[in-house]
Amino acid sequence: MSRSIRLAVIPGDGIGQEVVAQGLKVLTAVLPQDVKLETKEYDLGARRWHATGETLPDAELEALKQHDAILLGAIGDPSVPSGVLERGLLLKLRFAFDHFVNLRPSKLFPNTSTPLAGRPDIDFIVVREGTEGPYTGNGGSLRTGTPAEVATEVSLNTAYGVERVVRDAYERANARPRKKLTLVHKNNVLVYAGHMWKNIFDKVGQEYPEVTTDYLHVDAATIFFVTQPERFDVIVTDNLFGDILTDLAAAVTGGIGLAASGNINPTGDFPSMFEPVHGSAPDIAGTGKADPTATILSVALLLRHLGYEPQAARIEEAVATDLEARDGSARSTDEIGDALAARVAG
Amino acid sequence: MSRSIRLAVIPGDGIGQEVVAQGLKVLTAVLPQDVKLETKEYDLGARRWHATGETLPDAELEALKQHDAILLGAIGDPSVPSGVLERGLLLKLRFAFDHFVNLRPSKLFPNTSTPLAGRPDIDFIVVREGTEGPYTGNGGSLRTGTPAEVATEVSLNTAYGVERVVRDAYERANARPRKKLTLVHKNNVLVYAGHMWKNIFDKVGQEYPEVTTDYLHVDAATIFFVTQPERFDVIVTDNLFGDILTDLAAAVTGGIGLAASGNINPTGDFPSMFEPVHGSAPDIAGTGKADPTATILSVALLLRHLGYEPQAARIEEAVATDLEARDGSARSTDEIGDALAARVAG
Numbered sequence: 012m013s014r015s016i017r018l019a020v021i022p023g024d025g026i027g028q029e030v031v032a033q034g035l036k037v038l039t040a041v042l043p044q045d046v047k048l049e050t051k052e053y054d055l056g057a058r059r060w061h062a063t064g065e066t067l068p069d070a071e072l073e074a075l076k077q078h079d080a081i082l083l084g085a086i087g088d089p090s091v092p093s094g095v096l097e098r099g100l101l102l103k104l105r106f107a108f109d110h111f112v113n114l115r116p117s118k119l120f121p122n123t124s125t126p127l128a129g130r131p132d133i134d135f136i137v138v139r140e141g142t143e144g145p146y147t148g149n150g151g152s153l154r155t156g157t158p159a160e161v162a163t164e165v166s167l168n169t170a171y172g173v174e175r176v177v178r179d180a181y182e183r184a185n186a187r188p189r190k191k192l193t194l195v196h197k198n199n200v201l202v203y204a205g206h207m208w209k210n211i212f213d214k215v216g217q218e219y220p221e222v223t224t225d226y227l228h229v230d231a232a233t234i235f236f237v238t239q240p241e242r243f244d245v246i247v248t249d250n251l252f253g254d255i256l257t258d259l260a261a262a263v264t265g266g267i268g269l270a271a272s273g274n275i276n277p278t279g280d281f282p283s284m285f286e287p288v289h290g291s292a293p294d295i296a297g298t299g300k301a302d303p304t305a306t307i308l309s310v311a312l313l314l315r316h317l318g319y320e321p322q323a324a325r326i327e328e329a330v331a332t333d334l335e336a337r338d339g340s341a342r343s344t345d346e347i348g349d350a351l352a353a354r355v356a357g
Numbered sequence: 358m359s360r361s362i363r364l365a366v367i368p369g370d371g372i373g374q375e376v377v378a379q380g381l382k383v384l385t386a387v388l389p390q391d392v393k394l395e396t397k398e399y400d401l402g403a404r405r406w407h408a409t410g411e412t413l414p415d416a417e418l419e420a421l422k423q424h425d426a427i428l429l430g431a432i433g434d435p436s437v438p439s440g441v442l443e444r445g446l447l448l449k450l451r452f453a454f455d456h457f458v459n460l461r462p463s464k465l466f467p468n469t470s471t472p473l474a475g476r477p478d479i480d481f482i483v484v485r486e487g488t489e490g491p492y493t494g495n496g497g498s499l500r501t502g503t504p505a506e507v508a509t510e511v512s513l514n515t516a517y518g519v520e521r522v523v524r525d526a527y528e529r530a531n532a533r534p535r536k537k538l539t540l541v542h543k544n545n546v547l548v549y550a551g552h553m554w555k556n557i558f559d560k561v562g563q564e565y566p567e568v569t570t571d572y573l574h575v576d577a578a579t580i581f582f583v584t585q586p587e588r589f590d591v592i593v594t595d596n597l598f599g600d601i602l603t604d605l606a607a608a609v610t611g612g613i614g615l616a617a618s619g620n621i622n623p624t625g626d627f628p629s630m631f632e633p634v635h636g637s638a639p640d641i642a643g644t645g646k647a648d649p650t651a652t653i654l655s656v657a658l659l660l661r662h663l664g665y666e667p668q669a670a671r672i673e674e675a676v677a678t679d680l681e682a683r684d685g686s687a688r689s690t691d692e693i694g695d696a697l698a699a700r701v702a703g
């Protein structure tokens with residue numbers, strides 16, 4: 012565990028700035044006195060793109076590599092054509108830094124209002140593949156804009172890429188009390204990629220005899236997310252299915268305002284990046300209504316990744332206590348950040 | 358409206374046989390005396406594949422073309438490798454008969470227990486594209502089974518295919534009181550197909566000035582299915598997203614036991630095919646526990662498609678009344694079929 016953290020901060024668009032400020036507030040409050048926190052802010056996102064046409068210049072990509080980790084707020088703005096910032100900045104970072112484990116825990120916190128009636132405890136994590144599948148940008152369009160247009164999207168999957176994320180998921184399942192791992196894919200239709208995933212899942216599973224395994228088609232998985240979310244422990248899945256399932260998971264566990272994520276490069280070759288699952292929410296940007304909890308929980312994932320387990324746990328406990336103590340009155344972004352900073356410091 | 362119906366019946370696997378029997382019972386009961394119903398059963402599915410290695414021989418495909426419509430139970434069995442029957446039979450039928458509108462209504466029936474706490478009325482239809490996207494079987498695998506394997510899945514999308522299904526969805530939205538149409542895609546990542554869908558959606562929309570439109574990314578759509586399902590009226594989407602969203606829709610509206618679907622060829626060039634959204638449920642096959650309601654509601658869609666609107670409505674009302682009258686005691690597949698047949702006849 013290093014006694015200094017060189018943190019890159021990308022507030023990004025919309026509510027990104029506001030929630031990241033609270034994340035940093037709590038981070039500062041929870042860190043031991045002798046840990047030196049060096050933060051450097053990167054101005055990337057819609058504003059920058061409008062000003063210069065740049066999404067992520069090479070020099071900045073190089074500079075970002077020098078950090079221990081990245082904290083990101085949110086990327087995306089209606090004033091920018093859909094896909095420009097997503098592909099040119101967010102996905103570029105995930106791919107350039109080989110964030111092959113996109114880690115998304117889902118937990119029903121105490122006193123949280125889930126829209127599901129009377130469900131018991133929910134506590135699972137989704138290990139979403141982060142560097143392959145339909146996200147590679149492969150594909151194209153022919154005769155664009157004409158009645159004869161043809162557009163393709165190619166999902167690229169490699170044994171190399173699938174095996175490493177599947178192995179990571181087994182490790183995580185093996186370390187949890189229930190030791191259960193579910194593969195989600197659609198191997199009855201996407202037979203090439205689906206069978207490769209399933210074969211690798213079964214093969215790697217032989218090394219983890221204590222982990223019980225399960226396979227679900229993605230459509231069936233959405234049903235269980237609603238009717239039986241407590242059946243899940245660890246889920247491993249493809250990039251696109253993981254995108255869909257983790258928003259759904261957030262919805263059934265009390266909202267996207269609480270969903271944290273880590274884009275992790277487990278090899279340590281590149282900095283990992285932590286961000287709330289929610290987007291930039293331009294409709295509420297600047298109103299002080301954004302819930303910074305998802306970002307603060309992402310800071311906990313960041314601390315755990317860097318080896319600060321007690322501090323990570325402290326944040327998660329603070330969030331649980333804070334939610335439990337809620338009296339139903341609306342609090343501003345700042346007030347929630349202050350409350351959590353006070354709890355972790357105290 | 359023809360005074361005869363030549364119906365092909367494919368009971369298929371698992372509970373398929375049982376639920377189809379109830380569908381036919383209700384169909385017979387609801388039809389006017391002077392309508393001649395000719396049914397022909399086709400032995401296709403797992404049993405046939407084990408016996409002969411065939412999924413859908415050309416001769417049978419030709420024979421099926423001679424019918425006015427097809428009623429299908431369910432396809433798929435754990436004893437058959439995943440994908441063989443799905444691709445070789447179910448999807449082959451959808452593609453060969455150009456079922457480009459995969460129609461899936463979602464309705465919260467009275468007295469149905471939705472897992473969502475205290476939600477108001479839900480009543481929307483999903484128009485799922487049925488002949489393109491990631492379902493075309495395009496793709497492949499190189500160095501299969503080795504650590505150097507690469508597997509691809511290609512989503513194929515054409516302006517021709519997208520425009521016709523988008524137009525169908527506008528027609529349906531225009532005919533409903535709320536006149537609202539939502540496009541669901543993922544055009545911030547799948548930029549080639551996604552932008553084509555969005556451009557065509559906007560272009561065709563100019564012909565329907567009374568329809569209000571909306572766009573959602575598929576991940577965000579799953580959140581709204583849970584938190585605000587009543588916001589939807591008609592949804593149009595890609596083949597794979599439609600697959601995922603309609604299972605989720607079934608889950609939030611009281612279960613997959615009530616979800617009906619029609620694989621429709623609106624041109625009438627080929628017979629349309631009606632089937633419950635649920636699968637073959639081998640775990641409960643033969644136990645009499647399968648709920649035939651989804652199949653019976655699929656029969657209603659079949660009747661509407663063939664021009665028997667009053668009879669279709671009669672079935673839907675019977676299902677509503679039947680659900681309202683439930684006393685909570687478990688009923689067998691047969692008992693539910695008998696009850697609905699009695700209601701539609703009476």
Ligand SMILES: CC(C)[C@H](C(=O)O)[C@@H](O)C(=O)O
Pocket residue numbers: 087097101102254288545546576
């Ligand atoms: C913004 C978008 C590109 C991104 C994704 O699809 O991965 C987001 O939805 C997420 O889940 O982090």
Ligand SMILES: CC(C)[C@H](C(=O)O)[C@@H](O)C(=O)O
Pocket residue numbers: 199200230433443447448600634
């Ligand atoms: C069985 C499978 C091929 C099918 C599909 O994916 O379309 C099913 O899930 C459905 O929704 O009808």
